[in-house]
Structures are given as C-alpha cells and as structure tokens.
Amino acid sequence: MIDSEYKMVIVTRDDLKLSIGKLAAQVAHAAVECTLIAKKEKSKWFREWFNQGAKKAVVKTDVLDDFSIYKKRADKLSIPAVIIIDAGHTEIAPGTQTVLGIGPAPTNLIDQVTGSLSLL
Amino acid sequence: MIDSEYKMVIVTRDDLKLSIGKLAAQVAHAAVECTLIAKKEKSKWFREWFNQGAKKAVVKTDVLDDFSIYKKRADKLSIPAVIIIDAGHTEIAPGTQTVLGIGPAPTNLIDQVTGSLSLL
16 A cells, blocks of 8 residues: 655735735735644644645745635535635735644645645 | 733745645645644643634744754744655655744744744
C-alpha cells in the first residue's frame, strides 16, 4: 500500500490586486486557521501532512463566487476549509473575502475540490 | 492596566526575487510553524494573539545575515522564532533560507527584535 500524500491549498483572488505583503499575510491567516482546525478535528491528516513537510500550494481564481462553491465541496468531503474575511484597515473594504484555505487533506481528495485551479 | 497587543512578524528576503505564490507559501510555512510552537510553549501568548485576530506583519530585509541576528535576539527574549529552509524543488537552490517567522509575542517585545524593518 502506498501512503497518501497530503497538502494544503490556499485560493487567492486574482481580481483584488493586493500588495505582495498583504497577500502573503492573508495566505498565512488561512494556513494558520486551517492548521488549527485540522490539528483539532483531523488529527491524523494533520500529523501526516506535517510530517511530510506541510506542503502548501497557493493557487488563484478570478471568480469570487468560487470561494463558496469550493468551500461547499470541501465541507462535503470533510476537508477543513476557511474563508478569510479582512477587517479592511488597509487597501480593501471591510468584509472583503480575501483567500480561501482548504486542507490539509490527502492530495487525491483535495484535488477533487481545487484541482482545476492554476498556481499563483 | 492596559492589556498588551500581540503580533507575529514574518521577515522576507528582498534579494531572493521569489514569485508571489512561492513567497506567500514560504510566509505561510513560517506562520504555521510559529503558531504551533507558540501553542505548545507560549500558550498564553498564543491565546491572546489568536483572540485578538492573529495579527501578522510581513516585513523585508535585504541582508540575509539578519536572519540569524534576529533569531538570536528573539531566542534571548523567549519569543518563538523559526527560519524556513526551502527544499528547493522550484525556483531556488536546496537549503536556501527563505523567511524568518517571529512570534506571536507582545508587540512592544517583538518590536525590540524587528521594529526597524519596513513592511513588504
């Protein structure tokens, strides 16, 4: 039997045109939230993913509606998923959805959710 | 008495010229590592920081040597600090130090370490 590979995917919005620092911070918010959820609720997935090097893929979409679609798909597969909403102190309006974190989860499972998105 | 504000700081390297996606993933690696260390070893700081919204500041340096200098300063103040070393499958050579995560910690303490660095 071949052990699964695990990864986390963070979906960014191509339309927002955030600064690099702001974007990186948003991606980090999602990664931290998903990690904490997985540690609590999906401890086996969390351990496997972390021991494999905690792979993270940052991808992009230009359709904001994708966030809720992908989140629903992740929920159905019991994959941790978090939409980050920015407080909007800088750059963007309060309440803006900036990134969507999904996983960690087995790669073959998470690819059913975001496999069509290309890397940022 | 006024409660402390908490933040995490992630230091990036201006000289590396990573793609945005690669940079964001490295920042996320550091944020996750620091979060897990703090959760385990600095649970009060972790809780305060997380409950305040888990603030993260992404800053930059153009001097790689800064990483070890800042890490030593953080160690002396018992602030979680992790240097991320990339496996180098893409873009950069294996073993490259890409980012340095520091914190979470009280803002007045962490500013003693990285207060001179500007936002990315």
